[in-house]
Amino acid sequence: MMLSGKEFMPVVEAALSRKQPVRMTVRGNSMVPFIHNGETVELEPFSGRPRLGDILLARYREGGYIMHRVVRNGFRGVLLRGDARWHFECEGPLEESDIIGNAVRSWHKGRIRDHRQGAWRAAGIFWSLTCPVGIALYRMLRFAKISVSPERPEDENPETKV
Numbered sequence: 001m002m003l004s005g006k007e008f009m010p011v012v013e014a015a016l017s018r019k020q021p022v023r024m025t026v027r028g029n030s031m032v033p034f035i036h037n038g039e040t041v042e043l044e045p046f047s048g049r050p051r052l053g054d055i056l057l058a059r060y061r062e063g064g065y066i067m068h069r070v071v072r073n074g075f076r077g078v079l080l081r082g083d084a085r086w087h088f089e090c091e092g093p094l095e096e097s098d099i100i101g102n103a104v105r106s107w108h109k110g111r112i113r114d115h116r117q118g119a120w121r122a123a124g125i126f127w128s129l130t131c132p133v134g135i136a137l138y139r140m141l142r143f144a145k146i147s148v149s150p151e152r153p154e155d156e157n158p159e160t161k162v
Contacts, residue, residue: 009065016045016101030082033138035106043101050078053125055115057101058094071128086132
C-alpha cells in the first residue's frame with residue numbers, strides 16, 4: 001500500500017507523539033551520501049536539545065515535513081541542511097517545538113548505519129562542519145567513478161568473438 005506524504009506524515013507524527021519508534025522509506029537525494037533515496041530510516045521521538053549532526057524530522061512550511069541534519073543550534077532557533085546541499089541552503093531557523101523525530105539509524109545495502117553514535121555520528125558532525133568541502137569532494141569522487149568504466153572481460157568484448 002502506498003500513501004501520499006499528506007496522508008502518511010500525520011500517522012508518523014502521531015506515533016512519535018506516543019513515544020513509538022517509526023520506520024519509513026525516504027524519498028529524495030538531499031541527504032546523500034549518508035541516506036539515499038528509497039532507504040529505510042528509523043525515527044525515534046525527539047527529546048532533549050538538538051545537537052550538531054543530529055538528523056531530525058521537523059514540520060516545515062505550511063504542512064510540509066523535512067528530514068535534514070542540524071548544522072547550527074542557537075538562540076534564534078535550529079538550522080537544518082541536507083547533506084547534499086551547499087552551506088547557504090539551510091532550512092530555518094526552526095523552533096524546537098517544530099521537531100518531531102530523530103533519525104537514529106538507516107539501512108544502506110543491507111547494513112545498518114547508527115547515526116546516534118560511533119563512526120556514523122562522527123562522520124555526520126564532520127560533514128556538517130566541513131560544508132561545502134565535503135560536498136565538492138563527494139561530487140568529484142562520484143564523477144571519477146562514473147567517468148572510469150571497467151574493462152570488459154575478453155569473452156564479452158564483441159571484437160574478439162568469432
